[in-house]
Amino acid sequence: MKTYSANGVWLKLLCLTIIATLLFEHSQLDIHISEIFYTNGHWLLEKGTQPFAFIFYDLPKLLLILLGIYLITILILRHKQNSDINLVIKNTKYDKLLTPLSTREISYLLLVLIAVPSMIALLKGVTHVSCPNHLILFGGDLPYLNIGKI
Secondary structure (H helix, E strand, O other): OOOOOHHHHHHHHHHHHHHHHHHHHHHOHHHHHHHHOEEOOEEOOOOOOOOHHHHHHHHHHHHHHHHHHHHHHHHHHHHHHHHOHHHOOOOHHHHHHHOOOOHHHHHHHHHHHHHHHHHHHHHHHHHOOOOHHHEHHHOOOEOOOOHHHO
């Protein structure tokens, strides 16, 4: 039987992250990928163009917010269920269809939904890594800086 080592998985993920960072930073692969979508002084998909802005920006943000609200509501209902005998749902099949996850799993998911966008915003502000449309190379006003130049 194969044993599972969580420490080995984290070490592999750390190594993969370091390799990806070095690959993107020293090869300017991110710039080459951006050049594919920027031709003749214009982006293939202009910022704010509908329906792409809705599909790729507004809709995912809305779905994440709605999922967060749903998870908070489920946690509140479960808390009330445990504290008030009259609110207990008699049909456990309905309860399992509504939320097949445990309260702990829902809490972790809610924590990740809050932590990941917050961490991305924090790292974007601290590292001063700009979006391609803000770079001088692509008609913006900011210079391209990799992590070594910051």
